[in-house]
Amino acid sequence: MRPMSADEFTDALRGLSHRYWGTHPFHHRMHAGELSQPELQVWAANRWYYQSAIPRKDAAIISNCPLPEVRRQWLPRIVYHDGATPGEGGMERWLRLCEAVGLSREEVLDERHVAPGARFAVDAYVGFARTKPWVEAVASGLTEMFSGHLMKARVADMLAQYEWISPDDLAYFTNRIDAVAGEGQATLDLVIEHSRTRAEQDAAIAALSFKCDVLWSLLDAIERAASKK
Ligand SMILES: O=C(O)c1cc(C(=O)O)c2c(n1)C(=O)C(=O)c1cc(C(=O)O)[nH]c1-2
Numbered sequence: 001m002r003p004m005s006a007d008e009f010t011d012a013l014r015g016l017s018h019r020y021w022g023t024h025p026f027h028h029r030m031h032a033g034e035l036s037q038p039e040l041q042v043w044a045a046n047r048w049y050y051q052s053a054i055p056r057k058d059a060a061i062i063s064n065c066p067l068p069e070v071r072r073q074w075l076p077r078i079v080y081h082d083g084a085t086p087g088e089g090g091m092e093r094w095l096r097l098c099e100a101v102g103l104s105r106e107e108v109l110d111e112r113h114v115a116p117g118a119r120f121a122v123d124a125y126v127g128f129a130r131t132k133p134w135v136e137a138v139a140s141g142l143t144e145m146f147s148g149h150l151m152k153a154r155v156a157d158m159l160a161q162y163e164w165i166s167p168d169d170l171a172y173f174t175n176r177i178d179a180v181a182g183e184g185q186a187t188l189d190l191v192i193e194h195s196r197t198r199a200e201q202d203a204a205i206a207a208l209s210f211k212c213d214v215l216w217s218l219l220d221a222i223e224r225a226a227s228k229k
Pocket of ligand 1: 054090140141142143144146147150151176
């Protein structure tokens with residue numbers, strides 16, 4: 001089969017947006033202000049496990065990629081999450097969000113609240129990046145194309161709905177919104193450039209579909225754990 005044009009390929013990738021976790025019932029409840037503080041704690045502690053896996057996922061992509069220009073482009077993502085020095089970076093901002101919802105650092109870092117399904121989903125994402133061709137692992141991160149809109153809505157809705165949450169508590173998201181605006185397009189360009197055959201393009205679409213399943217399953221596990229609170 002002939003390869004898709006860049007526009008057709010982009011449309012096929014963007015066409016998966018309906019599978020994105022933005023439409024998950026747990027996110028609907030979060031944005032509508034319907035979650036209790038214990039339910040938000042379950043969400044924050046389990047998403048911590050996702051946040052903490054992202055740099056390991058990105059390191060796996062780098063370790064599988066033979067192209068210096070791609071490795072150079074990808075490296076800042078690890079520093080973004082880990083921070084250039086202790087006490088900085090995305091993971092630190094996520095921990096502050098955890099504290100804002102009433103969790104201690106200790107109970108987040110020892111992962112006592114991480115649900116089995118959440119661990120399974122996140123570990124599958126890291127395993128995918130370790131074992132698949134690097135361009136497919138990069139393509140799996142294209143959920144970020146869909147995340148900017150969702151995170152903007154999350155900040156506005158959470159501030160409107162939960163009066164005990166302050167703008168500072170949501171610094172993780174406000175910072176991330178700016179980061180994904182640039183990263184999303186750069187990632188898409190990279191995937192288009194390095195997926196030339198129809199088989200490679202189809203593999204990239206399948207990778208993004210897989211990632212939608214990872215995020216959906218993560219939130220299913222969170223929803224189930226939260227329902228016991
Ligand atoms: O809050 C969200 O809805 C959301 C979604 C996603 C995503 O779509 O994968 C990421 C993030 N946040 C995020 O904060 C983040 O650092 C991140 C990294 C990645 C990735 O696959 O490399 N996705 C996401």
